[in-house]
Amino acid sequence: MATWIRNIKSIQVFNAVSEIRNVTRAAQFLNTSQSSVSYHIKKLETDLGYSLFRRTKQGLELTQEGTVLAGHVEQGLSTIQTGLERVANQAGSVRVALLPMFSSRWLSSRLGRLMEEHPDIQLSIHNHNNSFAHMPNPASFADLGIQWGRGNWAAFEVQRLWPEDLAVVCSPEYLEKNPIREPADLRHCTLLHVDDRRMWQEWLSMNKVPAPVPQSQMMLEDRHFQLSSTINGLGVSLFASWLVREELESGVLVNPFGRNFGTSFAYHLILPKGNAASRPVRQFRDWMLQVRGDEEKPQSENS
Structure with a gap:
């Protein structure tokens, strides 16, 4: 019987960090906290008695021991994944x-x-x-x-x-406090984002609105959180129009322009x-x- 691997979770975390070379992004990929990733790397290093990474100006680099381990871990996890996929496909x-x-x-x-x-x-x-x-x-x-x-x-x-077409939406209360009659009015509003700022950048460009620097903006974790934040009056959002049809019909959100906009997304x-x-x-x-x-x-x- 093969030797029991006690720290398989640490092995999986190490594999992610060795590929991404960044603790924060590895934590996002693994859907866990940065402290948890750091803990598992430290635990593995303590168990092995070797440092696996060194910090440089360019980011994390594998040590010689880390490079050796990374090769075996990648091969081993790939073999396990292949087996899981075969069983799943069957x-x-x-x-x-x-x-x-x-x-x-x-x-x-x-x-x-x-x-x-x-x-x-x-x-x-x-x-x-x-x-x-x-x-x-x-x-x-x-x-x-x-x-x-x-x-x-x-x-x-x-x-x-x-x-798709996009709807610009906000709560009735937000619109009352921040009148929006034309695209340029959004320069004075808080713009809510998910992922990155490209959707708003495209919208502002298509509507010939130069984005002021700095502008009040808020990056949110996912669309559901963005929707609830918009309903609660934190700012203005862009949504695929069909996604917010119910909220527009019920009145908890309003489309200040009364129309939708084309998009490359x-x-x-x-x-x-x-x-x-x-x-x-x-x-x-x-x-x-x-x-x-x-x-x-x-x-x-x-x-």
């Missing part, structure tokens, strides 16, 4: 990387149809904060996933689900390149694209 399992708001507002109501058409498929849902396309080894996280962006991810097979179905898709993965992909074709696009406000 069982008809599909690992899907999903954005929580997309899941709750579009996919969940359609899963019954999937189960009727493919009763043998077993879905394994892995939530992410729009990070799937940027992971060092996305195939170890999921077989395919939903990603918001412009679709320019060279390491993936990419299918845009539908063209959209939801995409993406599959990591380099790995042959199993039959269940192909079935799920084809089902998603079929549903997309049947519906063309989610109904949106003012559509």
Whole structure:
């Protein structure tokens, strides 16, 4: 019998840090805290009696011992992952990387149809904060996933689900305190973001509004948090218009311009390149694209 590896979690953390070379980003990738990552690296170094990383101006670098260990760890975890995938594929399992708001507002109501058409498929849902396309080894996280962006991810097979339009939204109370009558008025508002500032940069540019520096802005963790923050009057948000249809109809959010705006951003179905898709993965992909074709696009406000 093989020797029991007591610190397998530390091994997994070490593997992530050795690939990313940054403790903070490794913690985000692992969906854990920075202190937890530091703890596991220190624990592994203490158990082995060697330093595995050195800090430089460019970031973390592997020591000689760390380089040796990284090679074996990568090979070992890859072998384990291959075994897990073979078992999962035999069982008809599909690992899907999903954005929580997309899941709750579009996919969940359609899963019954999937189960009727493919009763043998077993879905394994892995939530992410729009990070799937940027992971060092996305195939170890999921077989395919939903990603918001412009679709320019060279390491993936990419299918845009539908063209989007964006709604500028805020709470009625926020609008009362911060009148918005034309695009330039947003220069004096707090702009709420998720992921990065590209959506607002595109919107401001398309509407010929020079962004003031500095401008009050707030970066939020995910779309659900952004939605609740917008409803609670913290600022102005851009959303795919169909995502906030219910809030606009109920009046908890308002669209100060009364219309929507075009965008280069959209939801995409993406599959990591380099790995042959199993039959269940192909079935799920084809089902998603079929549903997309049947519906063309989610109904949106003012559509």
